[in-house]
Amino acid sequence: MKIIILGAGQVGTSVAANLVSEANDITVVDRNSELLRALQDRFDLRTVLGHGAHPDVLRRAGAEDADMMLAVTNSDETNMVACQVAHTLFKTPTKIARVRSPGYLDHPQLFGPDALPIDVRISPEQLVTEYILRLVQNPGTLQVLDFAGGRVRLVAVRAYEEGPLVGHALRTLYEHMPDVDTRVVAIYRQDRAIQPDGHTVIEANDEVFFIAAPEHIRAVMSELRRLEKPYKRLIFAGGGNIGTRLARATEQDFRVKIIERDPQRARQIAESLERTIVLQGDAADETLLLEENIENTDVFCAVTNDDEDNILSAMLAKRLGAHKVMALINRPAYVDLMQSGRIDVVISPQQATIGTLLKHVRRGDVVEVHSLRRGAAEAIEAIAHGDPHSSQVVGRAIEDIRLPKGTLIGAIVRGDQVLIAHHDTVILPEDHVILFLQDKRRVPEVERLFQVAVTFL
Amino acid sequence: MLPPQFLVPARIERDVSITSKKRLLELLARRLADADPALHFDKVFDRLLERERLGSTGLGHGVALPHARMKGLREAIGAFVQLRTGVDFDAIDQKPVDLALAMLVPESATEAHLQLLAQLAARFDEERLRTQLRNAKSAEEILQLLSGSHA
Numbered sequence: 119m120k121i122i123i124l125g126a127g128q129v130g131t132s133v134a135a136n137l138v139s140e141a142n143d144i145t146v147v148d149r150n151s152e153l154l155r156a157l158q159d160r161f162d163l164r165t166v167l168g169h170g171a172h173p174d175v176l177r178r179a180g181a182e183d184a185d186m187m188l189a190v191t192n193s194d195e196t197n198m199v200a201c202q203v204a205h206t207l208f209k210t211p212t213k214i215a216r217v218r219s220p221g222y223l224d225h226p227q228l229f230g231p232d233a234l235p236i237d238v239r240i241s242p243e244q245l246v247t248e249y250i251l252r253l254v255q256n257p258g259t260l261q262v263l264d265f266a267g268g269r270v271r272l273v274a275v276r277a278y279e280e281g282p283l284v285g286h287a288l289r290t291l292y293e294h295m296p297d298v299d300t301r302v303v304a305i306y307r308q309d310r311a312i313q314p315d316g317h318t319v320i321e322a323n324d325e326v327f328f329i330a331a332p333e334h335i336r337a338v339m340s341e342l343r344r345l346e347k348p349y350k351r352l353i354f355a356g357g358g359n360i361g362t363r364l365a366r367a368t369e370q371d372f373r374v375k376i377i378e379r380d381p382q383r384a385r386q387i388a389e390s391l392e393r394t395i396v397l398q399g400d401a402a403d404e405t406l407l408l409e410e411n412i413e414n415t416d417v418f419c420a421v422t423n424d425d426e427d428n429i430l431s432a433m434l435a436k437r438l439g440a441h442k443v444m445a446l447i448n449r450p451a452y453v454d455l456m457q458s459g460r461i462d463v464v465i466s467p468q469q470a471t472i473g474t475l476l477k478h479v480r481r482g483d484v485v486e487v488h489s490l491r492r493g494a495a496e497a498i499e500a501i502a503h504g505d506p507h508s509s510q511v512v513g514r515a516i517e518d519i520r521l522p523k524g525t526l527i528g529a530i531v532r533g534d535q536v537l538i539a540h541h542d543t544v545i546l547p548e549d550h551v552i553l554f555l556q557d558k559r560r561v562p563e564v565e566r567l568f569q570v571a572v573t574f575l
Numbered sequence: 576m577l578p579p580q581f582l583v584p585a586r587i588e589r590d591v592s593i594t595s596k597k598r599l600l601e602l603l604a605r606r607l608a609d610a611d612p613a614l615h616f617d618k619v620f621d622r623l624l625e626r627e628r629l630g631s632t633g634l635g636h637g638v639a640l641p642h643a644r645m646k647g648l649r650e651a652i653g654a655f656v657q658l659r660t661g662v663d664f665d666a667i668d669q670k671p672v673d674l675a676l677a678m679l680v681p682e683s684a685t686e687a688h689l690q691l692l693a694q695l696a697a698r699f700d701e702e703r704l705r706t707q708l709r710n711a712k713s714a715e716e717i718l719q720l721l722s723g724s725h726a
Contacts, residue, residue, distance in 0.1 A: 120595060183595035209601055209617075211624050231617075481665070483629055503629055569630030572640055572667075573693050575684055 124170030125191035355401030356422030413439030524556035633666025
C-alpha cells in the first residue's frame with residue numbers, strides 16, 4: 119500500500135516504524151528537516167520537506183498515487199485541511215486524521231462526505247482513556263480488548279499459585295465451568311509463546327490470553343488467580359486531558375482523586391468535575407501520598423505527559439503500598455524497560471493507538487486490529503464473505519481451515535450471538551472471526567485466507 | 576459474447592501511462608461514470624475500492640477485473656484500459672497489471688452477471704488474447720478482440 123504520513127512527531131514515527139516493516143511504500147512529510155533525517159536513517163522510507171496541508175507538497179509526496187493518508191501532525195487544523203485537499207484534489211481513498219480537540223470531536227456532523235472528508239478520526243487521548251477504563255473495570259487484568267463492539271473481549275492476565283487451574287491441564291478449565299464458554303488463545307511463559315491445547319498445563323506466572331463474553335470474564339479469572347475485589351479508591355496523577363477524562367468517567371462509581379501540579383489547572387478541573395477530589399501538588403511527593411492514604415488505594419495511575427514523572431510516582435506509590443500501579447509511558451525504550459518491573463501495568467499510547475490505523479491497512483474485510491506484546495503479536499477481527507467457492511473459510515469447519523502456524527481462531531460473532539470456537543464450528547458468510555496471531559509476520563497469510571476470489575460479486 | 580452496449584470505444588483506452596493501482600481504478604471509474612448521467616464518479620470509485628478491499632481482482636498474467644454492484648444501474652457496463660507499463664495490483668501471482676477490464680452490474684445482480692464475470696475471467700486465461708490485446712493499435716481493435724467477433 120502507498121501511504122503518506124503527515125507529521126514526523128511521536129505518533130508519525132511510531133506509525134511509520136510499524137507500517138514500514140510490512141512492505142508498505144511510505145512517504146513522511148514534515149516541516150522539520152532534522153526529524154525527517156532521523157527517520158530516514160532508521161527506516162526505508164521517503165521523506166518530503168514542507169507543510170502537510172499544501173497541495174504542492176502533497177503532490178510531491180505522491181498524493182496522486184497514494185491509497186491512504188494519515189494526517190498526524192500536532193495541529194488539528196492542518197490535519198483536517200490536509201484531508202480536504204487530499205479528497206478534493208487527489209481523490210485519496212482513505213483519509214485518517216488525528217483530531218484531539220473536543221471542540222471539534224463534540225460535533226460529529228463536522229465530519230462526513232459533505233463536510234470534512236475524514237474517514238477515521240483518531241484521538242489518542244480518548245483511546246488511552248478507554249484502554250485504562252477497561253483495566254479499572256476488570257480488576258487484576260493486564261489488558262482488556264474489545265471485539266465486535268464489545269460483545270466479546272480478549273483478556274490478558276497473569277496466573278498465580280492460588281488459582282485452582284494452575285498446575286492443571288487447560289481442558290479441566292472447560293470441565294470446571296461447563297456453563298462458561300471461553301478459549302485460551304495464547305500463553306506466554308518467561309516471554310516465550312506456547313500454543314495452547316487441551317493438554318497444556320498452566321504454570322504460576324504464565325501470562326494467559328483468553329477470549330470470552332464480558333459477563334464470563336470474572337469466572338474465567340477466578341480459575342487463574344485469587345479474584346480481586348472490584349476497585350474502589352483510585353488516584354490519577356496528572357490532571358491533563360487523560361486524567362480529567364478518566365476522572366469524569368469514573369467519579370460516579372469510584373472514589374477518585376486527581377493530583378495536579380499546576381495550581382491554575384487544578385482549580386479549573388476542580389470546577390469541571392463533580393465528585394472528584396482535586397489535590398494540588400507533586401505526585402512524587404512522599405508526604406502527600408501518605409497523607410492521601412496511598413496504602414489503601416486500589417489503583418494509582420500516573421498519566422502526566424512526562425514519562426519520568428509517571429515512572430517515578432508510580433514506583434513510589436507502589437513502595438508506599440498502593441495495591442496496583444499503572445503508568446503511561448510514551449518512549450518505547452522505557453516501555454520495554456518497565457514492562458516486567460515494579461509497575462503492574464505499563465500503558466503505551468502508541469500500542470493503544472496503532473490498532474486503529476492497522477485495521478485500515480490490512481487487506482480483506484478486517485474491522486478490528488489490536489497490537490499485542492509490544493507489536494510482536496496481533497489479534498484480528500475479520501469478516502468472512504462469499505461461499506465455499508469464492509472463500510477459503512466460508513462453509514468450512516475450523517479444523518479444516520488451513521491457519522498459519524501460531525494462529526488460532528478464538529471466537530465467532532454471528533449477528534448478536536457470540537460463539538466460542540470449537541474444532542467443528544462451521545464458518546458462515548458474514549461471520550466476524552476473531553483470530554490470535556502469535557507472530558505478526560503471519561498477517562499476510564491470514565489476509566489471503568480471508569480474501570474472496572476474483573469472481574466474487 | 577459480450578452483451579450489446581456493454582463496452583463501446585469511448586470506454587476503451589490504450590497506451591495509458593499511470594503508476595498506481597489507485598490511479599488505474601480512478602481512470603476506470605471515470606470512464607464508467609461517463610457512461611450514464613445517473614452515475615457519480617465518487618460513488619463508482621468508492622464501490623470499486625470497497626470490492627478490492629475484500630480481495631484483489633488481479634487475475635494473474637497482468638490482468639485485472641475490477642467490478643462492483645451499483646444502485647440505480649439497469650444494465651451491466653464495462654470499461655477497458657491497456658497500460659504502457661504494469662502497476663502493482665496485489666494480484667494472485669503478484670505480477671504487475673497492464674490490462675484491466677472494469678465492470679459495474681445492477682445492485683440485484685443475476686446469475687447472468689455472475690456468468691459474464693466468470694466467462695471474462697476464463698477468456699483472459701488465453702495467452703493469445705492477452706498478447707493480442709497488448710499489441711492492439713486502436714480502441715476498435717480491442718473491442719473486436721474482447722467481443723470475440725474477429726474469430
